[in-house]
Amino acid sequence: MDSLLFTPIELRGIRLKNRIVLSPMLTYSCVDGNLSDWHLVHLGKYAAGGTGLVFMESTKVDPRGCTTPADPGLWDDRFIAPMRRITAFIKQFGAVPGIQLSHSGRKSRHARPWEGRGPLDIVPDLPGGGPWELVAPSAVPHEPDHPVPSALTREGIRELVQAWGKAAVRADKAGFEVVEIHAAHGYLIHQFLSPAANRREDEYGGSLENRMRFAVEVATETRRCWPEHKPLFMRISAIDSAGWEIEHSVELAKRLKAVGVDVVDCSSGGLADMNHVAGTSGATGYGYGYQVPHAERIRREADVMTMAVGHIVHADQAEAILRDGRADLVAIGREMLHNPNWPIDAAQKLGVKPGFDQIPSAYGYWLEKRARARVAVQPSTWRAGIDAPGERRPSR
Ligand SMILES: Cc1cc2nc3c(=O)[nH]c(=O)nc-3n(C[C@H](O)[C@H](O)[C@H](O)COP(=O)(O)O)c2cc1C
Numbered sequence: 001m002d003s004l005l006f007t008p009i010e011l012r013g014i015r016l017k018n019r020i021v022l023s024p025m026l027t028y029s030c031v032d033g034n035l036s037d038w039h040l041v042h043l044g045k046y047a048a049g050g051t052g053l054v055f056m057e058s059t060k061v062d063p064r065g066c067t068t069p070a071d072p073g074l075w076d077d078r079f080i081a082p083m084r085r086i087t088a089f090i091k092q093f094g095a096v097p098g099i100q101l102s103h104s105g106r107k108s109r110h111a112r113p114w115e116g117r118g119p120l121d122i123v124p125d126l127p128g129g130g131p132w133e134l135v136a137p138s139a140v141p142h143e144p145d146h147p148v149p150s151a152l153t154r155e156g157i158r159e160l161v162q163a164w165g166k167a168a169v170r171a172d173k174a175g176f177e178v179v180e181i182h183a184a185h186g187y188l189i190h191q192f193l194s195p196a197a198n199r200r201e202d203e204y205g206g207s208l209e210n211r212m213r214f215a216v217e218v219a220t221e222t223r224r225c226w227p228e229h230k231p232l233f234m235r236i237s238a239i240d241s242a243g244w245e246i247e248h249s250v251e252l253a254k255r256l257k258a259v260g261v262d263v264v265d266c267s268s269g270g271l272a273d274m275n276h277v278a279g280t281s282g283a284t285g286y287g288y289g290y291q292v293p294h295a296e297r298i299r300r301e302a303d304v305m306t307m308a309v310g311h312i313v314h315a316d317q318a319e320a321i322l323r324d325g326r327a328d329l330v331a332i333g334r335e336m337l338h339n340p341n342w343p344i345d346a347a348q349k350l351g352v353k354p355g356f357d358q359i360p361s362a363y364g365y366w367l368e369k370r371a372r373a374r375v376a377v378q379p380s381t382w383r384a385g386i387d388a389p390g391e392r393r394p395s396r
Pocket of ligand 1: 025027057058185277279312
């Protein structure tokens with residue numbers, strides 16, 4: 001079959017061998033911002049499983065912006081060398097290494113999700129040392145009972161814009177080929193965008209134009225510091241249940257495109273609640289592809305490439321999203337945790353031949369032989385796809 005999912009795509013000077021992306025996912029496993037062999041194995045296995053673009057988890061441009069004390073850092077040159085080892089490993093399998101650059105603002109200094117996620121009762125030192133101060137656009141806490149952050153001064157804002165640029169320079173030295181700026185999920189850039197979190201009365205607050213200023217400045221500075229031939233993505237919360245609507249995202253996407261953002265990665269939520277982010281809500285639940293309509297609308301109305309994410313699980317579902325022109329790339333999060341070999345599984349289900357050339361020969365040679373055997377043996381992951389009996393249809 002002729003598959004769009006497995007058709008390579010050129011983004012500036014970088015070629016992805018397919019349109020499957022490992023969505024950035026924090027593993028909260030660093031000490032003082034440092035990576036370990038965990039990250040080599042964790043990220044390496046998606047590259048070896050055939051993923052085209054492998055995103056390193058949300059990595060902080062400033063230690064104050066760590067969501068937890070176990071987030072990775074890129075605020076210092078000392079982080080470059082250990083990352084180089086990981087990017088080289090990923091590239092060895094024909095995958096492209098990407099990194100998400102982030103600052104959590106008032107949502108920093110929290111416990112890990114499986115430890116309750118809330119603000120830490122005992123304030124630890126900053127990763128790397130020193131007192132850990134919370135900063136945000138305004139002195140407004142994330143929840144009424146959360147700590148109140150300090151409102152950033154204009155000088156503080158300027159330093160943070162530059163911090164993204166400096167981190168991009170380090171990311172380039174570390175061998176990453178794609179940078180994604182994290183402007184979603186209620187973190188610092190989203191806090192600036194939001195009228196609920198941003199009560200500033202200067203040029204960074206008030207009107208939509210003013211609230212978008214920080215996001216656009218970060219994108220502009222990152223683009224300036226990031227090599228011309230390397231693509232730049234920005235993840236946004238397309239809607240957030242707190243006053244930010246899809247029309248605002250379309251306006252933002254137009255401005256981001258104008259300053260050199262190549263792909264808008266369309267997530268949602270995180271400002272008022274975390275349910276949208278991963279599509280988990282006891283009350284209503286979120287169906288397959290619940291954020292795809294945002295990627296579709298932003299793509300159409302802002303005329304920019306988009307990446308869809310959120311409950312994209314099945315091969316035929318991912319293929320249809322691309323074929324129907326709803327997004328240019330599909331990012332897969334938890335289903336990759338479930339099956340890091342998702343791309344080769346998808347290739348078989350879509351009938352892409354040979355398919356196993358997406359992975360190292362040490363695996364591919366044997367799996368292809370088995371797949372061609374006269375007596376058919378189906379892999380343990382075998383299902384017909386989203387239209388198989390008992391599957392729920394994707395929400396549109
Ligand atoms: C364990 C975990 C960690 C995550 N960490 C990040 C992150 O670092 N940056 C980010 O933008 N989104 C993060 N997310 C959101 C995912 O990237 C993705 O957008 C979300 O899980 C929906 O996609 P899925 O249904 O394919 O998992 C995380 C999600 C999970 C489950």
